[in-house]
Amino acid sequence: MAIALRYAARSDLGLGPKSRNEDSGYAGPNLLVLADGMGGHAAGDVASSMIVGELAPLDEEDVTADQAIPLLEEALHSANARLTKAMRENSDLSGMGSTTIVMLRTGNKLAMAHIGDSRAFMLRGDTFSQITKDHSFVQQLVDEGRISKEDAGHHPQRSVVTRVMTGQPDDEPDTSLREAKVGDRFLLCSDGLSDFVGADVIEEILREAKTPAEAADRCIEVALKASTRDNVTVIVAEVVDADGDDLPSTVPQVVGAAGKRMRGQTRAIPTSPAEKAAALSRAATGRSEPDEDSLELAEDRSRSRRAKIILRLVAAVVIAAILGGGGYAAWAWSQKQYFVAADDGRVAIYRGVSQDLGPIHLSHVQTPSDVLVTELPSDVQGAVANTIPARDLTDAQAKVEALRAEAVRCQRLAATGIPCGGTSTPAPTGTSTDSSTESSTLPSSPVTPTTPLPSTPGAKPTTAPTPAVKITTPPPRALAPAMRGVGA
Incomplete structure (x- = not known):
């Protein structure tokens, strides 16, 4: 037909x-x-x-x-x-x-x-x-x-x-x-x-x-x-x-x-x-x-040449205002974002988004910590390397404390001669409801830890088994594409 x-x-x-x-x-x-x-x-x-x-x-x-x-x-x-x-x-x-x-x-x-x-x-x-x-x-x-x-x-x-x-x-x-x-x-x-x-x-x-x-x-x-x-x-x-x-x-x-x-x-x-x-x-x-x-x-x-010149100047001012306003809005939005990542071998809380625009860094260290990345299981180290997003600063602090507890647990196991292992422990808890990230479960074996990861600072340890949990991980840091222009 x-x-x-x-x-x-x-x-x-x-x-x-x-x-x-x-x-x-x-x-x-x-x-x-x-x-x-x-x-x-x-x-x-x-x-x-x-x-x-x-x-x-x-x-x-x-x-x-x-x-x-x-x-x-x-x-x-x-x-x-x-x-x-x-x-x-x-x-x-x-x-x-x-x-x-x-x-x-x-x-x-x-x-x-x-x-x-x-x-x-x-x-x-x-x-x-x-x-x-x-x-x-x-x-x-x-x-x-x-x-x-x-x-x-x-x-x-x-x-x-x-x-x-x-x-x-x-x-x-x-x-x-x-x-x-x-x-x-x-x-x-x-x-x-x-x-x-x-x-x-x-x-x-x-x-x-x-x-x-x-x-x-x-x-x-x-x-x-x-x-x-x-x-x-x-x-x-x-x-x-x-x-x-x-x-x-x-x-x-x-x-x-x-x-x-x-x-x-x-x-x-x-x-x-x-x-x-x-x-x-x-x-x-x-x-x-x-x-x-x-x-x-x-x-x-x-239109006359003089009118054209005036209109071009006005257009340039308007365009600059639009670009400036848009840039400030994007910067203000980014400063409300937090994530956990490595800084010089230690876990740290970052403020901003884990992307760069050419030479411009869109994040900075907000709060450093004394938690060594090397003291964490290898799968958790990978999660930190890929950055762990947080809903806000409080949530980021809770994630750092969870990682600290995991590092302490590994140290205790090492003191008794038992290796902590890379995939024998689930990743630190950090369930996020932030709609701007996708949840993915990090690799882990069926072994269940005897000490849970506190979801908030000061949570008391317990010997009750804790199921494997999810941690939200965005893609690794990447160079954002050049923003060629503002669309209509």
């Missing part, structure tokens, strides 16, 4: 302070593209428009499934090179960037590439799922078990992206190829929707809407009711039988910065993708023709 797409694209400026739409969207018979210009950089609207313009000709390509992914990668590399060239030729564009999601239909399959924190969802029967993974600092914390998915939505650095299109050679997208079935519905959206509207609400909209156009309109409406402070752009596509009663869409649609200044509206462009790409390229690089019908960016290019 041959398939086709029925689609709708919508975009809105949102209710925030932005004066122009930095999102761009394209929906065609064989191609869907969504790009969210980086709001923390200059000319995010230019970047998203250029990317859409570079990818639009793919709508006319007739490719096989084997060719689809390489074709997408080549087109994205070409778009990235265009960004580099534009920034070299025009210093006003320096630092621009954009997220990108692109879907290309090839036969009965959909090839997809994405980079950044814009998202794609799929509804198939009873299953609703997110089919992209954010390239963001917060997503990395979730992957490492340092915070929960629930905490990620409120994290002060949730807008920091780790990978986007910025013209750099290492801006590599994730790619995938999936079979498309009649009835499937896909949603591509910028974070103006996903940051303000829950996934359950998005699923409900996709299920209940009779058409992609109705679903797209509803998504914009709900985002505005949720007081989205960002540009919000959505593309909804439904897989239909090419020979069935549900007629597929045939006219490409361009929205956002890549279209004419039409806030909250969709512009259908009855031209070929190649012609459209040329128009978008002229608009994105400021070489628009005087024809009223030619595409133009949301930004008014006719």
Whole structure:
């Protein structure tokens, strides 16, 4: 059975302070593209428009499934090179960037590439799922078990992206190829929707809407009711039988910065993708023709040079304030975190997070101790080496006392000629309810200690058997990726 797409694209400026739409969207018979210009950089609207313009000709390509992914990668590399060239030729564009999601239909399959924190969802029967993974600092914390998915939505650095299109050679997208079935519905959206509207609400909209156009309109409406402070752009596509009663869409649609200044509206462009790409390229690089019908960016290019200078200075101050505020919020959050680790061969309490940003250390020793790491069983030594998180300072102190008791126990066994052993003793107790870490049980043998580890300072020893306990251990210290920019 041959398939086709029925689609709708919508975009809105949102209710925030932005004066122009930095999102761009394209929906065609064989191609869907969504790009969210980086709001923390200059000319995010230019970047998203250029990317859409570079990818639009793919709508006319007739490719096989084997060719689809390489074709997408080549087109994205070409778009990235265009960004580099534009920034070299025009210093006003320096630092621009954009997220990108692109879907290309090839036969009965959909090839997809994405980079950044814009998202794609799929509804198939009873299953609703997110089919992209954010390239963001917060997503990395979730992957490492340092915070929960629930905490990620409120994290002060949730807008920091780790990978986007910025013209750099290492801006590599994730790619995938999936079979498309009649009835499937896909949603591509910028974070103006996903940051303000829950996934359950998005699923409900996709299920209940009779058409992609109705679903797209509803998504914009709900985002505005949720007081989205960002540009919000959505593309909804439904897989239909090419020979069935549900007629597929045939006219490409361009929205956002890549279209004419039409806030909250969709512009259908009855031209070929190649012609459209040329128009978008002229608009994105400021070489628009005087024809009223030619595409133009949301930004008014006719402002005077003096006005431009003033606006750049204001923008620089605003960007510095945003970055400074975000940096302080992240630093303040980190100073409420504690963990136990080794310091010069001894157990110590650290304040901060066990990560470094290049030469910048995000933690320091809060309280040293006299507990030697070498006096602990080998499995417990490994736990200390990997750092042991704590809910707060009191919890960290309790963990140190537990480790002290374990060291004393090993010393007593050694005095009687009995080795303490590396895996014969369970790790010190330190059950944590902190949702920002994942619990894992350290290796231990079935042997049960006769002296429990006190969970709080001053707990009295007892000879009652104590079952093996869990200790929360985050990943080893690692260099956090460069935070290339603040997303829209």
